[in-house]
Amino acid sequence: MRIALSQITTGPDPAANLALVREQTHRAAEAGAALVAFPEATMACFGTRLGPVAEPLDGPWATEVRRIAREAGVVVVAGMFTPAADGRVTNTLLATGPGVEAAYDKIHLYDAFGFTESATVAAGSEVVTIEVDGARVGLATCYDVRFPELFRAHADAGAVLTLLPASWGDGPGKRDQWELLVRARALDATLWVAAVDQADPVASGRAVPPKTPGGIGHSAVVGPDGTVRQRLGAAPGLLLAEVELAEVESVRKVVPVLANRRLRA
Template identity: 60%
Template sequence: MARIALCQVNSGDDPEANLKLVHDGVETAVAGGARIVVFPEATMARFGRPLAPVAEALDGPWATAVAATAAEHDVVVVAGMFTPAGDGRVRNTLLITGGGHHRGYDKIHLYDAFGFAESDTVAPGTTPVTFEHDGIVFGVATCYDVRFPELFRALADDGADVVLLPTSWGAGEGKRDQWEVLVRARALDSGCWVLGCGQSDPAATGVSANPKAPTGIGYSTVADGFGRVVAQAGAAPEVLLVDVDPAVSAQARTATGALANRRL
């Protein structure tokens, strides 16, 4: 069993100011007993601003500061940041730090959809990532990745019972419905717990945001391997705590046969 905190926040334009969101979120999560603390995609700096000027390597000051917070509280922190890609673009990276880990996952599927072209400024990753903590294997995925079941099945094949899914979901008609359906569907596809941690809705807290950029809708959602919604946040900033039992993943895979009965 693992207690995981989803810290649904509104990140702003300034990476330094967003470090305070991380520090405060970790303190709240640890007070609630969390061992893993998850923040949204683009926690370092929100979409809708130039990303190349803020991108840093995983050994740069921003990731190092997050690592120090994780070490101070003896937790694993997963948070969205941007790293240089080397071609003038950046990579949309999930930082995984604490508990002996300090590594990144580069978002594989880029959000070239609904009139937004993430690939103009972001280079894609290529490699799925898992890590182990407290005897549980975790996979990671980012936002638009949730539309691609193959990734979640690959993470399950690599031993993951839980997938952490930071996101900065784009607003629009039907988008919340799609978000909830996709989180539940990927849980059913893979038999994994899927924990989607989103940026909160700027409108819910009166924060101004670029209306053309995917800056969040809130509604962080947790589904187990049977596709059941176990916990969900509202639209505003919130720390959502959930206890995850990896045995449920094994039960779901046995019951549905969704992995064992594959033919393609």
């Protein structure tokens, strides 16, 4: 399966960010991708007041993403914010396109490194997978990468690939952690991990407020054996990758960590 990861820098204006989604989706489709994944906070970057921009899944922003996916004939996965019942918002991944309509609400909130996502964002609770071209695909978001049980839950649900949109916070050691954690999660669950981060805002000529997770780039596709197959740098870019789904089965035969587990949730 050919996939695309769109490493972009989004701003506070949802309409302007939609224009990026449209352009990148059509580029991915022209390159033969069945799926294109965008970062967390594609709708509006962190540092924006999220309450005023949040919309329900049947609102105009998500509706336009559906139209873009339908016109291009590819599955689009993009981060947005939806209203939560308690007045906060939910950090949501919209997955839409041919034969796909689903949403994943980020389970693990980024209350770390001086940032308190839970102050404005309500946590999700459901593991979500989708099916693209006959392949089961798990959905995770950013800080979720620190919790291997979610990726194993994807594998238990039949997933051979997990998509990981992110807006990774910068700081000492954070790039090393990003790259290590993405590879580790692929090994934990012996599946492909496609991690798409916001591009480094500095590379796009934008400043980021202190302690705000604005992205560092370095999106990557990692095989089920933990090896990095393709990677971007810090600047915006579109990564196209061939994901050999049969490789998951062969790796699991050699290293059957899922079958050898003694403790399960």
